[in-house]
Amino acid sequence: MEKQSNVGICELCGNEAVLQDSHFIPKAIYKKFSNIKEKGTSLYLMNNGESFPLSTQIKAHKFCSKCEGLFSKNGEQYFIDNALYQRALISEEQYSQKPENERRFKSYQEYIKNNIPYLVRFFIENIGYTTNIIEYIKPALSETEIDSLCYFAISIFWRGSLQWAIKPQYNLPNDVLREMKDYLLQKNKNITTFVIKIDISPPCYYVSGVNFPAKIRDDLYRFSIDSFIFTLEILTRPSSNGEYLLFGFNFPIAKSNFENFKRLFDKSEKKGNVPDELHYLKK
Numbered sequence: 649m650e651k652q653s654n655v656g657i658c659e660l661c662g663n664e665a666v667l668q669d670s671h672f673i674p675k676a677i678y679k680k681f682s683n684i685k686e687k688g689t690s691l692y693l694m695n696n697g698e699s700f701p702l703s704t705q706i707k708a709h710k711f712c713s714k715c716e717g718l719f720s721k722n723g724e725q726y727f728i729d730n731a732l733y734q735r736a737l738i739s740e741e742q743y744s745q746k747p748e749n750e751r752r753f754k755s756y757q758e759y760i761k762n763n764i765p766y767l768v769r770f771f772i773e774n775i776g777y778t779t780n781i782i783e784y785i786k787p788a789l790s791e792t793e794i795d796s797l798c799y800f801a802i803s804i805f806w807r808g809s810l811q812w813a814i815k816p817q818y819n820l821p822n823d824v825l826r827e828m829k830d831y832l833l834q835k836n837k838n839i840t841t842f843v844i845k846i847d848i849s850p851p852c853y854y855v856s857g858v859n860f861p862a863k864i865r866d867d868l869y870r871f872s873i874d875s876f877i878f879t880l881e882i883l884t885r886p887s888s889n890g891e892y893l894l895f896g897f898n899f900p901i902a903k904s905n906f907e908n909f910k911r912l913f914d915k916s917e918k919k920g921n922v923p924d925e926l927h928y929l930k931k
């Protein structure tokens with residue numbers, strides 16, 4: 649018999665259905681990090697000042713299987729395949745210390761070049777890293793790719809407004825929530841109340857992890873996954889110019905994202921019996 653306790657109202661479509669074991673941050677992303685982590689290291693989850701090996705993921709019975717399918721098909725898979733490193737990146741020093749038979753590339757530069765995900769390469773070639781704040785621009789990606797990135801970003805920002813077991817919720821204005829839900833349910837693609845800006849961390853501020861969605865200001869929310877920093881900016885006046893997904897490079901944002909992650913990790917109480925140094929934070 650089906651477990652009756654899992655039947656409820658799906659928080660996205662509003663239909664009564666068997667609710668899935670839904671994840672705040674998609675399960676496939678945990679899985680990806682798990683696959684690419686260095687041998688002998690652990691994944692960490694930081695919450696409320698504690699840091700512990702990632703065995704419990706933030707999840708709850710929230711969405712029906714149909715809506716879970718929408719999340720996965722419309723955004724997650726594209727992001728995972730094109731934005732995330734396929735394996736853990738190590739420093740130049742660590743690379744040079746590897747035994748010769750484990751160094752597949754002639755130089756560290758070659759090693760880096762061969763591991764760069766498609767979207768990071770696209771970003772470097774089209775926008776580039778600069779120490780000056782540049783204007784955010786609509787990326788020259790196909791409509792489908794822009795939709796996939798947008799869908800992914802909206803799904804995470806929207807999920808941040810829901811109640812999860814161990815993550816404090818933030819509220820988003822009703823008109824923003826309405827547009828987000830309509831977009832996620834594919835009822836309306838017209839976004840007018842907010843803009844999503846994507847910054848990419850340069851190697852010196854790279855965080856191999858997730859900064860959960862958080863409110864920065866009433867009109868500003870942010871999360872990051874791997875090199876990608878997503879910022880949701882709520883507009884004071886609705887705009888319908890179709891430029892709701894922008895790419896840019898803002899050095900202070902990358903720096904503060906990195907420092908925020910490092911500060912949270914350093915001050916967290918370490919749980920579990922595993923080494924608690926993050927190799928890529930050693931600078």
Ligand SMILES: [Zn+2]
Nearest residue numbers: 658661712715
């Ligand atoms: Zn649903």
